[in-house]
Amino acid sequence: MAAEAKKPKEKETGDRRRSLRLRCAALACSCSVGRTGDDPLERSGALLSDISADGISFETDFEAGPGERLRIEIRPIEGPDLAVGLEVIHTRRSNRRGFFLIGSRFEDMDERDRRSLLVLLETISRLEKDLSET
Numbered sequence: 001m002a003a004e005a006k007k008p009k010e011k012e013t014g015d016r017r018r019s020l021r022l023r024c025a026a027l028a029c030s031c032s033v034g035r036t037g038d039d040p041l042e043r044s045g046a047l048l049s050d051i052s053a054d055g056i057s058f059e060t061d062f063e064a065g066p067g068e069r070l071r072i073e074i075r076p077i078e079g080p081d082l083a084v085g086l087e088v089i090h091t092r093r094s095n096r097r098g099f100f101l102i103g104s105r106f107e108d109m110d111e112r113d114r115r116s117l118l119v120l121l122e123t124i125s126r127l128e129k130d131l132s133e134t
Helices: 111-132
Strands: 003-006 021-024 029-035 047-051 055-060 069-076 082-093 100-107
Touching (some): 029 047, 069 111
Antiparallel strands (some): 003 021, 047 055, 055 100
């Protein structure tokens, strides 16, 4: 798994991201995403792009509009699974034909979800450090 820390950006609005994002070039996990309330069998695969304590961006094969509610399930190779709600912030076409890059923020996370997310972020950081030392 290769992860690279990405500094928070200042948007043109003067807004700053609150959390450091980790770039997930090849995050070793299985992910699925769907619209809130969808049957689990109707979910699509997702490839993580980057993740932070506040949100996540990923590629998937369907388009979702700003404000739309999604649910993502992340099953990492190490640590607990994470299944949380998302609010879509932006969507754009991916460089991959037929795919979309979706930027979103986490919502309605309970304490268990927060702990699982922290374990995932620590795992990404640790694996990146281990890979950079080899």
